Amino acid sequence: MDVRAVETTDAVKYTSAGALSDPLRLDEPAAFYLPCEPFVVIEPQRSWLKLRLKELWDYRELLYFLAWRDIKVRYKQTALGVTWAVLQPLLAMAVFTLIFGRLEGATADGLPYPLFAYSGLLLWVFFANAVTNSGNSLVTSSNLITKVYFPRMIIPAAAVAAGTLDFVLACVLLVPLALWYGVGLSANMLLAPAFVLLTMLCALGVGLWMSALNVKYRDVRHALPFAVQLWMFVSSVIAPSHVVPAKFRWLLFLNPLTGIIENFRAALFGRAVNWTSLAVALAVTLGLFVSAMLYFRRVERSFADVV
């Protein structure tokens, strides 16, 4: 669907000058001041290289409300409520420490293993939830898609955004953990939000791809949880990338999450940043994100017919 103009703007020219009279007055025929240009043109879509970012911006409030709904609803009727946000990475950390904890010296860059695991899990749990939720978001919102128009991208984006609250809550625990293990947090940690942003971007890229594919191929619903599970093992969550033979390490770096998580850790605890892995992660993430946007825009017009 090609939409040229979406929104009334001040720039719109009206055919008749003068103030708009109260449109709801019943006693006289309402005066009409039609714009010269249509607000909306609906046509079969021809070009598919348009992202229509302006339109997305216009719908930012909907993004907010959908994310807000997800957050509100998620912990309704749960006994532990938002504690779950902290419990998830914490329990995973405990289990990993129990099993892999003795690898400490060799793997964790001088970092106590629990801290190593928790810092990685922080980003990972956020990423995994974001990808899973946004991947299924379009299918579960089919009632919206078939009844109301808005840029469909809002739905998977809201699913990613809704995960940030959990992430922030889980982050709070990092400070006492670091103190407990006597590891100082470095000033570099001010860079950490940049990595969070990068994780969001990556999650959104994957989420957009998966959600759009899921509309047409319901296989995604089955494949996604499994793929995400496997993905964790190659994302430097459990063990750092240098346990992998140098010959194959570049493969690991093609996974943007490796670069993001390792450098996030480095920033937190003041270790050296690996610029190569960071550059690769950045490039792959941007590639994923832009391609996902383009693909999504191309197929979204058929969602209502297929979902």
Add this chain to the structure above:
Amino acid sequence: MRPIIRVANLGKQYRRGALAAAPYTTAREALTAALGAPLRALRRQPRGRPRDNMLWALKDVSFEVQPGEVVGLIGRNGAGKSTLLKILSRITDPTTGRIELYGRASSLLEVGTGFHPELTGRENIYLNGAILGMKRAEIARRFDEIVAFAEVERFLDSPVKHYSSGMYMRLAFAVAAHLEPEIMMLDEVLSVGDAQFQKKCLGKMSEVARGGRTVLFVSHNMAAVENLCQRGLVLEQGRITFAGTQREAVAHYLRSANSNTLPPPRERRDRIGSGGVRVLALQVKDTEGRPLDIATSGQDVDICLHYETAPGFKRTPVVASFMVGNQFDMPIFLQHNRLTGNDWGALPQRGAFVCRIRRLPLPPSTYRLGYSILCDDEYLDRIDDAGELTVVAGDFYGSGEVPPATHGCCLVDGEWRIEAEARLDPAGSSGEVAAQYETVGERP
């Protein structure tokens, strides 16, 4: 005046399979299809011939709507009404053509889209408003109005899953009713809720319509279309077959197309009777003799049994009768000429038994028609399931409101009044009722 909606050569094509089978595929199917594609390309039919697995849900639809007009869009199920509305509201994409909207549009294909049962009424108002395209400030400004309209003040902070369905619908409609677009597109939203609420919605709708808003209204409720709209468009099989005033459009719609899927009595073999008289066709006509496919509640109709007699048939008196039953085979009424005292003596060799029904007392539904022709308690001809009659809501009561078939199988005229002086007679036949009052202690 320049139109506010301009639709030109609009078309929408669906793959037939996509409608019939499960619309989504698995990756495996897509792969097999992709591998098979070159083979199919070789076998492709010459260009120009339509591919038979494609279906035009809409074809060459063009119309214009002037600012402030309220246009009713009518047509039977599958005629393309919903598709047209979905394209206009940008939910789905047209295959051909172009639409220009010279105003902000919002559409209401159902009420309560996006309502979440776990959220409270207050929260749902904001969420639903945002989904329908309202800004947060706009919702906040109209919040009190919405709540007042929905009459849910006391339950505003409980989750809507605890609402009665009536409250739920009221709240949902209230949010939608407070949208302020220049163009409003509505799909059958009035068919929800109780009668009182429907009335309120109709009231709100006509307020909107009179307020100079441009409204496109899709409905099966002919009474609502006649009352609310100024113009009507009739869609048949994806094309606009009629455009005019709402009355003309409704009239056109009611006599258009042939929905009778049952073969006419002429071709039927499942008949009973000795065959002195045979009914060839059963028709429902309006008072001007035009065959009706669909009748409206409250309309004057003629039921016509076209017949021919066997050679040399001279017996009298012949009684013609027809039965109207509902979809559950429950008889609703029977009519024959012995009841009405109409005697016609010897029959012409061909003709029609015609029964005029004044103010058809049937609520909207589909009915089964049966007939029998008798002479001296002997069936000459009889088919119990001879045809169908579809009745749509019409203005039986003159109030624009017709109860649905689920509230009663027929419509009965009446008049109401209040009698302030009316007293219960304790000694009379209603003593039993009076006794009940006494035990409750409500009588003075």
